[in-house]
Amino acid sequence: MIPLCVPEISGNEWRYIKECLDTNWVSSVGSYVDLFEEKFRAYIQSKAAVVTMNGTAAITLALQTLGISRGDEVIVPSMTFIASVNPIKYVGAEPVFVDITPDTWVMDVNKVEELITERTKAIIPVHLYGNMVDMEPLMQIAQKYRLYVIEDATEALGAEYRLKDGTWHKAGTLGHVGAFSFNGNKLITTGAGGMLITNNKEWGERAKYLSNQTKTILANGGFYHEEVGYNYRMPNILAAMGVAQLERIDEYIEKKLQHAALYNNLLRDIQGIQLPTQKENVKHVQWLYCILVNESYGLSRDALIQKLKDHGIMSRPFFESIHTMPPYIGNKKGSMDVTNQITKKGINLPSSVGLTVDEIKIVCKCIQGWVYEKENSCNNGNKS
Ligand SMILES: Cc1ncc(COP(=O)(O)O)c(C=O)c1O
Incomplete structure (x- = not known):
């Protein structure tokens, strides 16, 4: 059988994972978690990167970080994997579906404006199958109507877009927040995993805080939680695999x-x-x-x-x-x-x-x- 898309595991994966096992650093705190975030941030050229358990969690966290909630509308293509859409429901908002173009098979930016209402809060362009949405005109629309753009770049790690000023930018870095997946079939894999990236350091810090149960450590070592948080963290073992994959x-x-x-x-x-x-x-x-x-x-x-x-x-x-x-x-x-x-x-x-x-x-x-x-x-x- 010739499979559809299987992982390539032939680098430092064994070595780095063994190191986690040998040192007992297997859970959600460990040097590979920080290293994976730092190396990914450097590769993608963003100001912040927050690792998550999967791409769905990264998209959900992006919506939560930007405060998208009940009653809001989010514009998203209909031809995508359902994980681009379900997170909109998770936060109580409603997806509004937009068509794709006949040649690139991704969001038709020319059809976005007609779907914007006073309830619209965000747009999720999906860079499907490794291609990219026409981001420059999309960001102009977003700016005109003061909307957030969350790039679903789960299938397009490493893809690039050239702005009219001639500069090239990686998928995920042109919108307000970008989301990636490291599921088994993705360009790099951690078995299951995801990453949120943003060029806004405050959003990056907020995303990290929400993803870790809003945990603050008190002077006596106890935990304090100011608001309802989530556990979207990736364990060190998987982050170790991510570091090895990213090297290739x-x-x-x-x-x-x-x-x-x-x-x-x-x-x-x-x-x-x-x-x-x-x-x-x-x-x-x-x-x-x-x-x-x-x-x-x-x-x-x-x-x-x-x-x-x-x-x-x-x-x-x-x-x-x-x-x-x-x-x-x-x-x-x-x-x-x-x-x-x-x-x-x-x-x-x-x-x-x-x-x-x-x-x-x-x-x-x-x-x-x-x-x-x-x-x-x-x-x-x-x-x-
Ligand atoms: C377009 C798209 N969005 C979101 C996701 C969600 O990623 P994950 O499976 O890591 O939750 C995937 C991948 O599975 C995807 O293909």
């Missing part, structure tokens, strides 16, 4: 880009297969390599997924629209024309860092194979 990030991204370039070359000329696009002001990290299966391919998207599976190749359809799921059916939304089409056509292809050239050739041959089968069956039909 440039190499991982380079591999993903090489894989995407090879996929593009091999799939380019297949009728009905649409390749991912990249805007010239975005450095896409190709976290999951994606294609669209158009009607002219002659085989449905789901039939292609089954065909790949029959050949031992794992793939996955694009995320289903969240506005069609029971908890969110009644929620406000804009036109979903593009979302409704793209969710039915998209496929994620195998994208592990450790994928080999031969494996990519096998996947592409299988996709190409259908065209030969189709042509041969037509030719046979003509002969008879």
Whole structure:
């Protein structure tokens, strides 16, 4: 089986985790927790970084830090993993769904303004599959209406965006707060994990405080809690793995880009297969390599997924629209024309860092194979 996206664990992970076990520093306090936050902050170029148990917690913490609460509305794309949306509900606010663009498959910034009401408090652009939302015009809208922007950068660690002044910025650092995930399939993994980043030191301190049960240590060593807090902390063992993974990030991204370039070359000329696009002001990290299966391919998207599976190749359809799921059916939304089409056509292809050239050739041959089968069956039909 060629898996969809499995971790690459071949660096210092064992050594750093063993050190935690050998020294008994296994829980939520330890040098690797601080080191992971510091190294991540330095990599991403933000002023603060707060490590969390997962990406969902990082997004929830971002909303809590910015004071989003009951009665507020938050604009978010419908085509995303549900963890971009559920945290809005956790804090008592309501998601309002916005469409995506037909070429980048991420939030259509041109459709955001029409959804803003006096209840809107924040926007969550999701940098899906390693691509990025058009952040500069989005931040202009946010500034005009005094809204917060929380970047869901869980799938786009290392992606970059160029502002009109020519400077490049990493995904997560252009909004007010950014959230990352280190789930098993993500660019770097700690098994489960997340990170909140921000360029506002006060928000960073508030996020850390909320994530640690608002714990203050009294002069006598006792604990004091000024308000209701949460336990979103990551244990030292996982942070140790994060430090080891982060050491390899440039190499991982380079591999993903090489894989995407090879996929593009091999799939380019297949009728009905649409390749991912990249805007010239975005450095896409190709976290999951994606294609669209158009009607002219002659085989449905789901039939292609089954065909790949029959050949031992794992793939996955694009995320289903969240506005069609029971908890969110009644929620406000804009036109979903593009979302409704793209969710039915998209496929994620195998994208592990450790994928080999031969494996990519096998996947592409299988996709190409259908065209030969189709042509041969037509030719046979003509002969008879
Ligand atoms: C777009 C998106 N948002 C949020 C999350 C939540 O991350 P986690 O699974 O670490 O909670 C994920 C990943 O799973 C994701 O893909």
